[in-house]
Amino acid sequence: MNDVVLRVCDVRAGYTELDVLRGVSIEVRRGELVSLIGPNGAGKSTVLKAVMGLLRPRAGRVEFDGTDITGWRADRVVRRGLAYVPQGRIVFPQMSVQENLEMGAFTVDAPARVRVALERVYALFPRLADRRRQLAGTMSGGEQQMLAIGRALMIEPRAILLDEPSLGLAPLFQDLIFEKIAELRTLGLTLLMVEQNAARALELSDRGYVLELGRNRYEGPGAALLGDPRVRALYLGG
Numbered sequence: 001m002n003d004v005v006l007r008v009c010d011v012r013a014g015y016t017e018l019d020v021l022r023g024v025s026i027e028v029r030r031g032e033l034v035s036l037i038g039p040n041g042a043g044k045s046t047v048l049k050a051v052m053g054l055l056r057p058r059a060g061r062v063e064f065d066g067t068d069i070t071g072w073r074a075d076r077v078v079r080r081g082l083a084y085v086p087q088g089r090i091v092f093p094q095m096s097v098q099e100n101l102e103m104g105a106f107t108v109d110a111p112a113r114v115r116v117a118l119e120r121v122y123a124l125f126p127r128l129a130d131r132r133r134q135l136a137g138t139m140s141g142g143e144q145q146m147l148a149i150g151r152a153l154m155i156e157p158r159a160i161l162l163d164e165p166s167l168g169l170a171p172l173f174q175d176l177i178f179e180k181i182a183e184l185r186t187l188g189l190t191l192l193m194v195e196q197n198a199a200r201a202l203e204l205s206d207r208g209y210v211l212e213l214g215r216n217r218y219e220g221p222g223a224a225l226l227g228d229p230r231v232r233a234l235y236l237g238g
């Protein structure tokens with residue numbers, strides 16, 4: 001069995017003729033929580049888009065669960081079991097919590113499986129269960145982020161990519177979101193998380209990668225990166 005769930009191999013990609021990613025390589029093994037950190041504009045979100053098929057790599061290779069998915073369309077990638085929570089906690093504001101979650105299950109045909117997924121999400125986020133009839137647009141930022149994560153879980157993914165899950169949230173909700181991410185890991189999910197809160201992310205993570213200017217800069221166990229003076233000086237404010 002291939003223990004590497006996600007493998008990004010020397011990927012180059014960009015939005016114009018310029019390469020934003022100039023050779024990025026990342027591996028996430030089964031059950032790991034891996035963080036991708038680095039300064040603003042380093043290309044972290046672009047890596048996730050290139051994995052998800054929202055941006056086509058110009059070179060390199062993306063593998064998910066042993067299958068070469070390089071250049072696949074996003075919906076096909078999702079159907080394979082890779083979920084994505086984009087930056088900015090995007091929810092359908094005029095739809096209820098439950099309707100938002102049901103929308104997330106677009107790859108799941110059997111109604112019974114949708115119900116099971118829904119109950120799992122509600123068990124993980126009791127706050128969403130309490131608010132299942134509430135319009136998503138009327139909830140706080142933290143609740144909307146829970147909903148965005150919950151919606152991604154509705155496909156019953158094997159792995160999940162999270163882009164800046166704590167960004168812009170009140171401290172209490174940041175704590176809660178990080179707690180839930182750790183819980184997802186203990187439930188056996190494989191996670192790759194982009195975070196501006198590098199210290200917090202690395203504390204929770206098995207391993208981390210530091211990107212700079214579209215390239216790998218440092219990598220290692222979360223705790224080792226956290227304690228590395230070069231990383232601290234560059235990204236954690238010394």
Ligand SMILES: Nc1ncnc2c1ncn2[C@@H]1O[C@H](COP(=O)(O)OP(=O)(O)O)[C@@H](O)[C@H]1O
Nearest residue numbers: 015016020038039040041042043044045046047
């Ligand atoms: N849609 C886009 N069109 C053109 N350039 C973009 C687009 N999105 C991001 N970029 C550029 O790509 C670079 C990397 O961006 P991004 O991956 O969002 O960085 P990060 O997530 O690490 O902050 C930046 O220089 C940014 O301006």
Ligand SMILES: [Mg+2]
Nearest residue numbers: 044045046087
């Ligand atoms: Mg980003």
